[in-house]
Amino acid sequence: MIVKTLSNLHTQSQSCFRCLRAKSTLSAVIDETVNSGLILKSMSTDVFENLALEDWIHDHVDLQTRSILFLWRNAPAVVIGRHQNPWQECNLQAMRQKGIPLARRRSGGGTVFHDLGNVNLTFFSSKKKYDRHRNLQVVTSALKGLRPDLDVRATERFDILLNGHHKISGTAAKLGRTAAYHHCTLLCSTDRVLLSAVLKPTCQGIHSNATQSVPSPVKNLLDEDPTLDADTIMEAIASQYNTEFGFSSPITNVDPSDELLLPGIQKMAHELLAWEWIFGKTPNFRICTTFEMKDGTSICNVTLNMDIKKGIIEYCHIDVPSDWLPMELSQEFSSHLIGGKCCPYEMSVLAAELLRTASRNKELGRKMYNLCKKVIFMM
Ligand SMILES: Nc1ncnc2c1ncn2[C@@H]1O[C@H](COP(=O)(O)OC(=O)CCCC[C@@H]2CCSS2)[C@@H](O)[C@H]1O
Incomplete structure (x- = not known):
């Protein structure tokens, strides 16, 4: 050598x-x-x-x-x-x-x-x-x-x-x-x-x-x-x-x-x-966005507000019309994300946990699943 x-x-x-x-x-x-x-x-x-x-x-x-x-x-x-x-x-x-x-x-x-x-x-x-x-x-x-x-x-x-x-x-x-x-x-x-x-x-x-x-x-x-x-x-x-x-x-x-x-x-x-x-060294930021959700023929607009500090979700509010998804479900989803990393792998684990435990009928389960997917896809 x-x-x-x-x-x-x-x-x-x-x-x-x-x-x-x-x-x-x-x-x-x-x-x-x-x-x-x-x-x-x-x-x-x-x-x-x-x-x-x-x-x-x-x-x-x-x-x-x-x-x-x-x-x-x-x-x-x-x-x-x-x-x-x-x-x-x-x-x-x-x-x-x-x-x-x-x-x-x-x-x-x-x-x-x-x-x-x-x-x-x-x-x-x-x-x-x-x-x-x-x-x-x-x-x-x-x-x-x-x-x-x-x-x-x-x-x-x-x-x-x-x-x-x-x-x-x-x-x-x-x-x-x-x-x-x-x-x-x-x-x-x-x-x-x-x-x-x-x-x-x-x-x-x-x-x-x-x-x-x-x-x-x-x-x-x-x-x-x-x-x-x-x-x-x-x-x-x-x-x-x-x-x-x-x-x-x-x-x-x-x-x-x-x-x-x-x-x-x-x-x-x-x-x-x-x-x-x-990701953690990203200067603090906020996401304020609106997107469309569809379920068969029913469509609604969802508003997402998130504060992210050091890559961690510090505040989250997901606003879904209550005739599309009961408010307690969207609130449960929002609060489940708080404290998690803004990272699709971690979010998927949190969402899977929620989807497993929250009790609901088939239609609500499908809507929740698609909502989780949509939010995770943004990360
Ligand atoms: N490889 C490369 N070279 C030149 N320009 C690029 C390149 N990749 C993308 N771009 C163009 O530059 C802008 C961003 O320009 P902007 O002026 O915002 O940033 C830079 O130029 C940063 C250069 C960093 C150089 C370092 C040297 C070693 S590690 S990286 C981007 O949106 C593209 O339009």
Whole structure:
């Protein structure tokens, strides 16, 4: 197994790839890169492992004297900003159906879709050296170096647009006390149909102060030039990063699940996977919505009011005309949901409990069942 210290790695040629393996921790290896740069590329396509590696670098590496560029790609995933509401941003039902995970990152900003056709770039530096314009310049210059005819420009809100109209990159950042990172996406050959399908919110009537995404028309770089590919683009960006900052770092492959190299990283990944982080960190919100219920030929309008704090239903009132469903049944349903997580699995258990115990005739049982299904489907 090859064990490389950074000083070894610096002697390698630009295009050379190296794998870090655990002999020393990554921070010990990185300690040898004082006053220079390091380019890391993830060997994982797991969104939680990759976000955990960002956290690990931010928390464990002294970024006062060194800068790092981290290149990574994920299997299909939706990534929301730190202060967003997933029910407001994405189609959770479609994501569950397709097995697409939802991740909440630690940086602010809007919701994006990732797949292997999307490249993520994280620029770590001291807070003093944090410069999003310069980082995006690295990306646009690298693209122009590859294809001089490409019209790619960074905007004032740090998107990158293709031909002045289509977004190919979105930016977010996290500023710590002394260190910072700026990360951005780059659409190379992402599944745009899937992107639109999963970023279409389904839950109506949400009132919240959560950060809202800014939807834009998107395009892939490969739609513009099919001879490009994600690996060539990543190599060009790595090379331009070295040129721009005067470094000579090769690309070093890192396995973000390697606990020996990155002590504590698995705990960090688990924190990012927890319901309490992904859904529980949603800013408090209210759902006020009206929907139609049918039972044979009888139709009625149902009004739902819910207050959700830390992802938990704190208040619930389901208003159903009493000639359609006796008030005590709708009230029983409402009070049964209070204290539960706004989560279809937990709600299904609560609803099943209620449907089992509440005594009623066949017609009322059917109406209650359909009402439960409708409410659970919104989660
Ligand atoms: N992958 C990707 N790249 C660029 N733009 C996208 C992408 N997915 C969706 N979108 C479009 O951007 C808006 C949201 O734009 P908005 O400006 O609201 O948010 C962002 O751009 C956030 C970028 C976060 C980058 C991080 C880097 C590593 S982890 S995620 C969305 O509604 C779509 O129209």
